[in-house]
Amino acid sequence: MTYGGIEAGGTKWVCAIGEGPADLHDTVTFPTTTPRETIARAADFFARNGTVAAVGVGSFGPIDVRRSSPTWGRITTTPKAGWAGTDVVAALGLALDVPVAFDTDVNAAALGEQRWGAAVGLVTFCYVTIGTGIGGGGMANGRLMHGLLHPELGHMRIPHDRQRDPFDGVCPYHGDCFEGLASGEAVRQRWGAPGETLTDDAAVWQLEAEYVALGLVNVICTLSPQRIVLGGGVMQQSALLPLVRGEVRRLLAGYIDAPELGDGIDEFIVAPGLGDRAGVLGAIELARRANDA
Ligand code: ZN
Secondary structure, three states: OOEEEEEEOOOEEEEEEEEEOOEEEEEEEEEOOOHHHHHHHHHHHHHHOOOOOOEEEEEOOOEOOOOOOOOOOEEOOOOOOOOOOOEHHHHHHHHHOOOEEEEEHHHHHHHHHHHHOOOOOOOOEEEEEEOOOEEEEEEEOOEEOOOOOOOOHHHOEOOOOOOOOOOOOOEOOOEOEHHHHHOHHHHHHHHOOOHHHOOOOHHHHHHHHHHHHHHHHHHHHHHOOOOEEEEOHHHHOOOHHHHHHHHHHHHHOOOOOOHHHOOOHHHOEEOOOOHHHHHHHHHHHHHHHHHHO
């Protein structure tokens, strides 16, 4: 059985056909334009490359993941122009006539990591991405985290010392939430240059590590994950991950009595095992599950 996966991002879509990391027949990446054009391009890709049993979509959001909701399968309140209210599932289902599974991009990535990557064997863990935006998902007791809607880890509030960092933040809803202070876009606007060009500026990455660690400490204290998989473009800065681990230990101050948060922290906060393919591979796993259901 062959499945289709879509990592539906706000700037690009990645589509793949296959069964897993060792078996990806075809992949394509194209920019996110209008909903009609973008969805048609994905549908064309699957139609041209043979038959898939089901398609999984890991989408940017916020999205409606409540199966009982009349608007299940839609992107909801996104500020991305033209995309609010887009019914991704219905459009793909109509074009391809196969089951379509739908979840957040970060829940899809979490699922991929649990199936093949850095979270194999775990039942409660989080996947957090620090990229252009910040998002997080994961599993609780072996099930992808859903509830009222889905986790929005990027929009939690974290302490912001305006004396030290007077930057107002970039979130259009909250200003200085986690994403507002620590996303790639926040780095770019605060320092006036993209992170990739600031590699040698230690002050940039010290502040970034402190904000990321504040977010992760809240995740650790509220969800008690067995591991945090930390991905996204900002984490490509090689100095950042060790700094984040150190800050998490410092902030927790020894209170939580687990070796994973002490000398074992290098195996507790880890890079994705699937690299930047976690999302699209997780979408393939979503499709498999939809087909098996
Ligand atoms: Zn926000």
